[in-house]
Amino acid sequence: MNTYSEAISWIHSRLKHGINLGLARMEWLLKEMGSPEKKLKAIHVAGTNGKGSTVTFLRSILNEAGYDVGTFTSPYIESFNERISINGSPISDDDLIELVRIVKPLAEDLEKGELGPPTEFEIITAMAMYYFANIRPIDFTILEVGLGGRFDSTNTIQPLMTIITNIGMDHINILGDTIGKIAYEKAGIIKEGIPLFTGAKQEEAVSVIRAEAEKKQADIFQLGIDFSIENYQPVQGGEMFTFQMKETRYENLKVSLLGHHQTENAALAAASLLHMKEKGLLHLKENEIRQGLEKAYWPGRMEVLRENPTVILDGAHNTEGLEAFLSTMKDRYGEKKAKIIFAALEDKDLSVMLQLFKNINAEVYLTEFDFPRAAAASKLKEIGKMDDASTERDWRSLIKRMISELAPEDVLAVTGSLYFISEAKPFIMNILKG
Known part of the structure; x- marks a missing residue:
């Protein structure tokens, strides 16, 4: 594996194995790689729409606060490498080649066993976790779920925080044909005692998510109840709103991503990071939230x-x-x-x-x-x-x-x-x- 094109071709060759949800192959891979997932301070993001934007808002705010942040997202818009990025900059071609050299022999060994071949998404997830843990260690990792949540390969981490964005009817042939069934799969990322922030609106989805959070004894914070958006208005080059959570009130916050829905994603990001600050997991100032939200850029979204x-x-x-x-x-x-x-x-x-x-x-x-x-x-x-x-x-x-x-x-x-x-x-x- 000497060139970038060879590395990408090998990764894409895994597409023939399709979508094969389940955690056993991923757990085997990570164990053979030295359990890199255990080294990560992670935020886990699931949902139907808004995952990528929410990840971007989180990353941008944390960058403003002086933290180095790794992100794992999908799909890519401009280059494959952007799926594994640090502070918004995609992984280098050389680092990607090195990761393929590490994971390829393990994938071949896995394929010979009873668990069967790893999928393309599992390969890239393992690469990202190893990269952020060992090659370019960072302060925080933000992982975006690929499909569903419960059996998604990213669900092998123990995060500091989980976020579930809006729920909608997508991938119904895999996740289920009702909002409740889809919400159940998304709620699979909720971990024992780990706080959850959600932007879900439908009563059916919220009730499923709340039931899972209660079962896992995870505190849940819901948009519109525990934190809210007020005074929304479209402005030149973006959206403006007031954010309210407990005693914290930030007026005239601005996001440069277009659409009312982006204020919901921004509120999710701000609320979850403020909670992490309250728990002593990070330091964060109001101006860092303001600047982080306004500077956030996500290609291909309005x-x-x-x-x-x-x-x-x-x-x-x-x-x-x-x-x-x-x-x-x-x-x-x-x-x-x-x-x-x-x-x-x-x-x-x-x-x-x-x-x-x-x-x-x-x-x-x-x-x-x-x-x-x-x-x-x-x-x-x-x-x-x-x-x-x-x-x-x-x-x-x-x-x-x-x-x-x-x-x-x-x-x-x-x-x-x-x-x-x-x-x-x-x-x-x-x-x-x-």
Whole structure:
């Protein structure tokens, strides 16, 4: 394993093993690697939407307070390496090669045994834990759940804090077909006596999460009850709100990520870190929270790539994400002529998602991309019964043409699957630079 391309090719070769939830393979791998997970001071983040943004807010605030922070996130938007990052900077190619050299022989040994081959996600999770524990030790590690929680490979840690963001209908073929079943899987990250902060809103989800927290004797803090958002208003370049928790009140907090939902993710991050401060786990000042929230940047989430004419990128990859995207589009660009390009994976709840486009006054263009589970543009139109929508299979030609035809007052939004967004962003950036 001498080159970066060889390392990445080997990691991706694990994709053939698909999704295989369970902790036994991961526990075996970590034990053989010297149990790096036990060295980590970790915050564990699960949920349907908002995980990545919440991780970013946490990391940005901790950075402002002077801490070095490792993050493990998925999927990536600009480069594979960003999945394992320190202080927002992706792992180096050389470090990634070294990690593959360490984990590859162990993965091959595991594959020969009764537990079977580790998946790609398990490999990357193990690499991240080893990296943060042994190669680049840091003050705090923030781990984002890949899928569900209970049997996700990240659930091998004993964290300082757990966070569950909003719950929605996603991965229903794996996690269950009701909010309660999905919430049960997410609640699987709750550990004995470890505090939990949640932004879940649905009564069914909250009741499942609270029951699991009570069972584990874990203190639970819920958005809207134990901490809250007041005086929300969209402002130039972001969102503004007041944060309230116990006697702590911070007025006019600003986040640069667009959308009301981002204030909820920001509140989750602030509340959980303030609780850690109260328990003596870290030091934190008000101005560090303020600056951390405002500086937080997360690619592919209502990301404005250009203004006048405006070009936006957003990974609205499920129903809740698309609802948030369309709500933000209405709030911020309701008076402008909007054009939306959309591509999605076929295992999403497409019939519900596509109906949402009927609630916005915009031209909708359906397209497709080269990915194993990507839905064909024609299938999207058929499922959504979208007679007014245009379809084009070649997303590159579509985006190039649309950008060239934009008038100064127009808005073009490219949205849908995060896998699509990761391909589209560099392509769009090249067009805009030209």
